[in-house]
Amino acid sequence: MKILRYVVLVLFGAVLVLAGLNLPNRGDPDARLYRDPSPAGTPNAPSYYIRNPERDADTPNMVTVILADYRGFDTMGEETVILTAGLICFLILRRERSKEKRP
């Protein structure tokens, strides 16, 4: 049984490597995935995001521009989720000091 496990592991790794070999380069605007009319013929948002952040926001790091400018509404939601988690911890875990009995 132990040999079978290793065989499955190696096969799974081989599948992952095979899938990774054909991925497009990161940030390559000419890759098939990022061409402007997408292979389905629809407008492609990633193509715009790769080509234009420097012109739109004067920032070389396109990830920052996507996170904070193009998708700023989403980041705002994430931050609000973090604040909500903190407030819930505050409400559930914090005890009122005035009612605490001093030993």
Add this chain to the structure above:
Amino acid sequence: MMRRDDDVIIGLVSRTVSPFIMIFALYVIFHGHYSPGGGFQGGTMLAAALILVRLAVGNDLAQLQFPRSWGTPLGSAGVLIYWGTGFVAMICGGNFLNYAFLPLRGTPPHLRNLGILFIEIGVGLAVCGILTAIYDDLLEGHPRD
């Protein structure tokens, strides 16, 4: 039994390392336009610097560095900076979170650059404050510190 916060070496090392972690966290926040990083990562590192001192010298002594009551207000201030940037842009005539309409001087790309910086600062403050507050809240019921 020896109290945990009596250990000189651990206390001294963590108190020495903490400001450097904070400096690097600020670098990660403010250099997020040009390198990997940003508000979430930098805020997490700020919180790590604060929690490191709390773990090493004990929670009572660490109140001198960052009091327990600051965490939630700091997080709320960060979220307020974010929402405030969006609403200021909206009041000045643009869409919500359209930084090109911020009431500052500059071309729209430069204003968007500045708006991203404001937002990263807000996110960093919020993450730092909330993570520290969660740690303090979890520690509230502990008998010793």
